[in-house]
Amino acid sequence: MDYQLLFAEALYKQLKDQLKQDKIIQLIEKPKYQEMGDFAFPCFELAKVFRKAPHQIALELSEQVVLPDAFTKIEAAGGYVNVFLDKSQVSSFVVEEVLKKKSHYGAVNQGEGAVITIDFSSPNIAKPFSMGHLRSTVIGHSLARIAEKNGFEVVRINHLGDWGTQFGKLIAAYKLWGNEEQIRKNPIKELLKLYVQFHDEAEHDSTLIDEGRLWFKRLEDGDQEALALWKWFRDESLKEFNSIYQLLGVTFDSVQGEAFYNDKMDRVVQLLEEKELLEESDGALVVETAEGMPPCLIKKKDGTTLYATRDLAAAIYRHETYGSERSLYVVGNEQTLHFKQLFHVLQKMGYDWSLELSHVPFGMMLKDGKKMSTRKGKVVLLEEVLKEAVSLARQNIADKNPSLADQEQVAHQVGTGAVIFHDLKNHRLNDVEFSLDTMLKFEGETGPYVQYTHARASSILRKGAYQEKANGLAFSGETAWSVIKCLMEFPEAVKRSFEGNDPSQTAKYVLELAKVFNQFYGNVRILDAAEERQEKLSLVHAVQIVLKEGLHLLGVEAPEEM
């Protein structure tokens, strides 16, 4: 039940001629202090319309507005109309609603099944999975679940970086210095080494660059040897990426990298030609973009295509294949210009749907305030970092709960959950300081804290031999009110997360719910309660359900015990 909406509807009956209902909803506030009611409607904007003082309008409205019986009181205070919910009725209603809907509680059907494609993760083959790719993976995975919760059908796309001049260089390097056996043993490390060596040696041997270009040309022309090596590098890289995805519980509906669009490129160039958008510049083909933006490079002098060309083909392909109504590209800040150019060119091509494409940028991952990078072969390998998180979680658990069954599985859930939650708890545009110690703490704003609260709720239910009863609950009022109000907020948090492409709204929500629940738990006897025992346990159950679902939307698992 949306009580804010009920209040807005009641106000609207009196204010039809002055305000739209949507505007009323927007204006309604949630007072900080319980003495001021559950919702407040400010009358300041109406002062001009009515030519009366706000407090006068508030007074009149408080007398005229007729509220449904979920409300107990309406009063004017200064320029506000304050209303109070019937705590007992609303508490029972909210808890019963959560128990009935379970994990579907909070679902909003805004999307009505419309398709949204989400391009995320998208690492580059033969290179390590970077911290930036980790951020994209974690944010994109969560946005996908949030979009589903908002009623959209999601297509998760991994746009692998598996084509481009760098593969010419890599093949050239392999032909010169490569060792098959070593690569099989440690593909990404060895391939990266070759790539770095190529760049080092090319500094004093310029023939290498030509050699690399030649191999890329061969690759684009379909040369057997070049293709076989490329395919091998790709397969080996995918194996490593897949083990990371498995660790994080991330899946895709489509793993079509840049190479997939090779045979779709001529059509793009032809379309651009027909629309008379192509221009020559130093032998290359470009499309002019808006003022202040450099032109978008479509084809190089030697006839090879580029990252942007492949993204044009991909956008058109996705629109045609999935009929997507919206598309998100979860890619770091530093590619802002690329996406501006891309969207601009699609707009110039006359595709109205390009207005529904959005770049969802994010900040950097830092270590001690500095960017974590893949400098000169000295890489922080992501898989090692994740394993380290799991191993720290394993130690924590062994200290706290040595008799726990399934320690290995729980350590996995807590370790990866900590990394994911830490990434998502602040707005994505902020940089993230990567500190394993901080993110693995069981108290403070961490994933393990929320997981621990969930496990605590689960344990209360076990100890209380709880039996579910989703009807006829009779809460008396006060005690659980802060928890009830927080439970009521969940659907809105889900909506805000979607509208802002912002998982941190959900992360902040679960932190708040965990906090108010722990306060409640500290103040109220539950297990040995004689009064309202069923109500209290039902509330614990409702909290357990919503914490679990909130964490799920972030891509974090919720163990029953830890």
Ligand code: ARG
């Ligand atoms: N592979 C690219 C990189 O690592 C990211 C690709 C993002 N997706 C896209 N459609 N351009 O920088």
